[in-house]
Amino acid sequence: ELCTLGSAKCIKEVMIGEEKLISFSGVKQGNACTIVLRGASTHVLDEAERSLHDALAVLSQTVKETRVTLGGGCAEMLMAKAVDDIVPKTTGKKSLAVEAFSRALRALPTTIADNGGYDSAELVAQLRTEHHNGNSTAGLNMNNGTIGDMNELGIKEAFKLKEHVLLAAAEAAEMILRVDDIIKCAPRRREEGM
Numbered sequence: 001e002l003c004t005l006g007s008a009k010c011i012k013e014v015m016i017g018e019e020k021l022i023s024f025s026g027v028k029q030g031n032a033c034t035i036v037l038r039g040a041s042t043h044v045l046d047e048a049e050r051s052l053h054d055a056l057a058v059l060s061q062t063v064k065e066t067r068v069t070l071g072g073g074c075a076e077m078l079m080a081k082a083v084d085d086i087v088p089k090t091t092g093k094k095s096l097a098v099e100a101f102s103r104a105l106r107a108l109p110t111t112i113a114d115n116g117g118y119d120s121a122e123l124v125a126q127l128r129t130e131h132h133n134g135n136s137t138a139g140l141n142m143n144n145g146t147i148g149d150m151n152e153l154g155i156k157e158a159f160k161l162k163e164h165v166l167l168a169a170a171e172a173a174e175m176i177l178r179v180d181d182i183i184k185c186a187p188r189r190r191e192e193g194m
Contacts, residue, residue, distance in 0.1 A: 058158065067159035070150035072139025073109025073124075075162055077131045080105035104169070109140055116142040123147070 009026025016036055035052065039045035069075040083102040090098050109127055113120035123140055126147050130138035139155060141148030150156070 058161075061160055062158050065158070065160045068156040069159050069162050070137060070139060071155040071157040072141065072148070072150050072153070073112050073127060074137060074139035074150045074155075075157070076105045076108045077127055077138070078136060080128075081131050101173075112140050112142065113145075116140070116145065118142070118145040 007028060008024045010024075012023050014021050014023045017038060021036070037045055037048050037052065039048055080102045083098060083105065087095055087099050087102070106124060106128070109124050110120045113123040123145065127138060127140060130147055135149075137149050137151045138147050139150040139153075141153060141155075
């Protein structure tokens, strides 16, 4: 049977915990690698494995879909601004729904600021002002609790993730709107003498 011989710069036996492993480094065609996870308990180890799996899944999706959007709430504020521009042109009850969608988009930067321990009302108001003044790359800089340029800071998110979040939220809202009626039973009458 045909086989391909490879070469490595360094082959050594390594002790990890109580296990002996053989480590190959400096392989010319390093298409595969092994990641060793260790933890104090199986719960910690399972959590580390889930985190690593999630990170690898994000990496593989990013390689397939290379488009990115600006992070730090920048993309949501841009979308909210575009939706706000449509509100005056929309008539009837639809305008209320469009306005609510814009508020929902601004909820993400609010959550980012809250999770960072900053005053979300102040930061989101500043961010909204920046976007209405034409600074379309402005976003939340959580390192120091200010507004910053997301391009300069290198804060980006995967386009596919942003697309998935928006589609899932729209589908959930649509399902809620499709509820025709809520049946409510009258409370039971209590018997007298109890």
